[in-house]
Amino acid sequence: MPLGIQQNNNFLHLTMDVWQDQIFFNETVYPAGHFAAELLNVPDETIRELVTHGGAISHQVEALALAGRGEFIKLLGGTRASLEKLLDALWHCPPYSLMDKGQEQHTLEVLFSPASHNDLLKPASPVRDFFFRYLVAAFSIPLGIQHFAVAARYFEEGYLRRLKKRTETFFAMAAHDCFNSEWFWNMMCDVPVPDVEPFTITPDLRSSYVFARHPKQEKETVFVNRYFFDHAISFYIFDLMNGLQHGHAPSRCCGCGTYFLTTNGHMPKYCDGIAPQDPRMTCRQYGAMMRQKEQNKQHPVYRLFTTRTNTIRKHHQRGKISDELRNEALYVAESLRDKALMDNDYAANGYAKDMEQESIYAQARARIARENRP
Structure with a gap:
C-alpha cells in the first residue's frame, strides 16, 4: 500500500507517516517540516478569529455541562453555530485545509440531530463523552495554533535567521539556545490561556509502524513510522523538530514576507513565490535583480x-x-x-x-x- 494511506485524519486526531526526510499526509508527500512552516503563513486575523470562536465554545461547554434537559437542548443551536464558524476558519489552516470538511460537517449533523438528544443527556453515554471531547478540541485547537505560531515565529526571527549555516548541527544549537532561554519562556507565559495546548519541546504523541510500498521502487516494501497526535500543537511541534533534524527549517522571505521551508544548507533570503513588487518575477528573481542593481551602483x-x-x-x-x-x-x-x-x-x-x-x-x-x- 502507498505511504499515507488509511490515516483517518479528522478533527480529533491527526496522523503523519515519516520516512527518511519526507512526511506523508493523506497519501501526499511533503518535506519534513512543511506544515510547521506553512502554518506560520496563516494570517493573524484568521488566528484571532479561531481563538474568538474557540473562546465562545469554551463558555458553551461549561453551560452545557451544568444544564438540565430543556436548557441543554436550547444551548445546542448556539453551540453548533459556533462550531460551524470555527470549522470555516480552521479549514484555512494546514493540514486541516487538506482534509475532508464535509466529513466534519456530517459529524455535526449527527451530533446535533434530535435523534441524538437522549444519548447526549445520558451521563455515561459514549455519545455524550464524544460530544464533550469534540467541544474541548474545538476550543483547544485554536490555542494550539496560536501558541505554536508565536513560538515558531520567535524562533525563526531570533535564532534561525541569524545562523551562519543551515544544517542539523546549527539548527540543534539554535533550538537548544532558544528553548532554554528565559526570555522565550517568559514570552510564552504571556500568550492567551498559556496552560491550554502549551508549547513544549516534548510533544505528546503515539507511534507505530506500518508497511508501505517504497515511494520510488514499487516492488520494494519499507518500514514506515506512523505517528498519532491527539493535540494539534503536538503535530506542529513534532513536524518542526523532525524537519530540523533533517536540515529543514522555516525562513521568512525578505521580499514578500512569506514563510517557506529551506531544505539544504544554503542561506536563501527569497522564496520562489510571485514578487509583490513585480508579478512578472519570483521573489528570488526580483531579489537577484535588485542585488545586481546595488552592485552596479558601486x-x-x-x-x-x-x-x-x-x-x-x-x-x-x-x-x-x-x-x-x-x-x-x-x-x-x-x-x-x-x-x-x-x-x-x-x-x-x-x-x-x-x-x-x-x-x-x-x-x-x-x-x-x-x-x-x-
Missing part, C-alpha cells in the same frame, strides 16, 4: 555613467538641450558604458575621457549631423 563604470546621464536629464529639464540631443546623448553614454564593461583596457584608459560631458555632447551632435545629412 561599479566605477556605472557610477560615472549614472553621473553623466543624470546631468543630461537635468540639462534637458532646464531647457539647455533639445529632445533630440538628449536622446542621442543618452545613447552615446549607454554605448560607452557597454564598451567599458566589455573592454577592461578601454575602461581603464579611454572611458573617463570619452564620458566627459562636453565629449558626450560632441559625439551626440556628430551623430545628429550624420543622420540629417542629405
Whole structure:
C-alpha cells in the first residue's frame, strides 16, 4: 500500500507517516517540516478569529455541562453555530485545509440531530463523552495554533535567521539556545490561556509502524513510522523538530514576507513565490535583480555613467538641450558604458575621457549631423 494511506485524519486526531526526510499526509508527500512552516503563513486575523470562536465554545461547554434537559437542548443551536464558524476558519489552516470538511460537517449533523438528544443527556453515554471531547478540541485547537505560531515565529526571527549555516548541527544549537532561554519562556507565559495546548519541546504523541510500498521502487516494501497526535500543537511541534533534524527549517522571505521551508544548507533570503513588487518575477528573481542593481551602483563604470546621464536629464529639464540631443546623448553614454564593461583596457584608459560631458555632447551632435545629412 502507498505511504499515507488509511490515516483517518479528522478533527480529533491527526496522523503523519515519516520516512527518511519526507512526511506523508493523506497519501501526499511533503518535506519534513512543511506544515510547521506553512502554518506560520496563516494570517493573524484568521488566528484571532479561531481563538474568538474557540473562546465562545469554551463558555458553551461549561453551560452545557451544568444544564438540565430543556436548557441543554436550547444551548445546542448556539453551540453548533459556533462550531460551524470555527470549522470555516480552521479549514484555512494546514493540514486541516487538506482534509475532508464535509466529513466534519456530517459529524455535526449527527451530533446535533434530535435523534441524538437522549444519548447526549445520558451521563455515561459514549455519545455524550464524544460530544464533550469534540467541544474541548474545538476550543483547544485554536490555542494550539496560536501558541505554536508565536513560538515558531520567535524562533525563526531570533535564532534561525541569524545562523551562519543551515544544517542539523546549527539548527540543534539554535533550538537548544532558544528553548532554554528565559526570555522565550517568559514570552510564552504571556500568550492567551498559556496552560491550554502549551508549547513544549516534548510533544505528546503515539507511534507505530506500518508497511508501505517504497515511494520510488514499487516492488520494494519499507518500514514506515506512523505517528498519532491527539493535540494539534503536538503535530506542529513534532513536524518542526523532525524537519530540523533533517536540515529543514522555516525562513521568512525578505521580499514578500512569506514563510517557506529551506531544505539544504544554503542561506536563501527569497522564496520562489510571485514578487509583490513585480508579478512578472519570483521573489528570488526580483531579489537577484535588485542585488545586481546595488552592485552596479558601486561599479566605477556605472557610477560615472549614472553621473553623466543624470546631468543630461537635468540639462534637458532646464531647457539647455533639445529632445533630440538628449536622446542621442543618452545613447552615446549607454554605448560607452557597454564598451567599458566589455573592454577592461578601454575602461581603464579611454572611458573617463570619452564620458566627459562636453565629449558626450560632441559625439551626440556628430551623430545628429550624420543622420540629417542629405
